[in-house]
Amino acid sequence: MRGKISFPAIFYAQEKETKKMLKILTSLLFPNNCPECKIIIREDEVFCANCLKKNKPIVSDFLPINQNYNMPVFALGAYKNPLKNLILKKSFNQSWASIKLAQIILQRLTTLKRLKIDYIVPIPLHWTRYASRGFNQSEIMAKVLSKELSIPVLNALKRTKRTKFQSSLPVELRVENLRDAFSFVKPTKYNLPILLKNKNILLVDDLCTTGATLQTAAKVLVKFNPKSISSVVACRVI
Numbered sequence: 312m313r314g315k316i317s318f319p320a321i322f323y324a325q326e327k328e329t330k331k332m333l334k335i336l337t338s339l340l341f342p343n344n345c346p347e348c349k350i351i352i353r354e355d356e357v358f359c360a361n362c363l364k365k366n367k368p369i370v371s372d373f374l375p376i377n378q379n380y381n382m383p384v385f386a387l388g389a390y391k392n393p394l395k396n397l398i399l400k401k402s403f404n405q406s407w408a409s410i411k412l413a414q415i416i417l418q419r420l421t422t423l424k425r426l427k428i429d430y431i432v433p434i435p436l437h438w439t440r441y442a443s444r445g446f447n448q449s450e451i452m453a454k455v456l457s458k459e460l461s462i463p464v465l466n467a468l469k470r471t472k473r474t475k476f477q478s479s480l481p482v483e484l485r486v487e488n489l490r491d492a493f494s495f496v497k498p499t500k501y502n503l504p505i506l507l508k509n510k511n512i513l514l515v516d517d518l519c520t521t522g523a524t525l526q527t528a529a530k531v532l533v534k535f536n537p538k539s540i541s542s543v544v545a546c547r548v549i
C-alpha cells in the first residue's frame with residue numbers, strides 16, 4: 312500500500328526545493344544592485360535606503376478642478392535623482408523603470424492603501440508617441456498598482472492631439488498646450504456615465520510639472536459625477 316505522501320507530492324516538493332536553490336544561486340551570482348551607488352540590496356528593493364532618502368516625500372497638494380472640487384496629488388518626491396533617472400527612461404525596453412517607480416510608490420506611499428479607490432486611470436499618451444516608445448509609463452505604473460491593490464485599471468481617457476512636451480514650454484503656454492488634449496473613450500468601449508458615477512478614481516502619471524495635465528484629465532472625468540478623484544505621481548516639480 313502506498314504511503315501517505317504520494318509520488319506527485321514528493322516530486323513537487325523536490326521541484327520547489329530545486330527552484331529555491333536556483334534562486335539563491337542566481338542571487339549569489341547576479342546580486343541586485345542599487346542603480347545609483349551599486350551597493351548590493353535586497354531582491355525586493357529598488358534603491359538602497361541611503362539613495363532613497365535623497366527623494367524626500369512631498370506632503371500631498373491639492374489641484375483645483377472646479378468650484379466644488381480640489382484633487383489631492385500624492386507624490387513620492389521632488390523631480391531629482393534617483394527617481395528622475397527612472398522617469399527619464401522612456402525608450403524601448405525601458406518599461407522596467409516604470410515598474411520600479413510603481414513598486415516604490417507602493418512601498419513608500421502607504422496612504423494609497425488606505426484610500427478608497429474603485430478605478431485606476433492612467434494618463435494616456437497620444438498614439439504617435441505610444442508608437443515611438445512602445446509603452447506608456449503611466450499605464451505600466453497603473454498596472455503594477457492595480458495588481459498589488461486589486462483595483463481594476465480603466466483606460467477612460469485618450470489623447471486627442473499630440474501635445475508638445477510640457478517641460479519644453481514656458482509655464483504660460485502649458486495650459487494652452489493641453490487645451491482639449493484629452494477626451495473620454497467612445498461609449499462603445501466603456502459606458503463611462505454608468506461606470507464612473509459615484510466611484511472613486513485614482514489618476515496615475517509619472518511626473519507632475521505644473522499640474523496642468525492632471526487637472527485637464529480630471530476635468531474630463533469630473534463630468535461623469537464620480538464620488539472622488541485623487542492622483543498619484545512619482546515626482547513633482549517643485
Ligand SMILES: [Zn+2]
Pocket residue numbers: 345346347348349350358359360361362363
Ligand atoms: Zn544606493
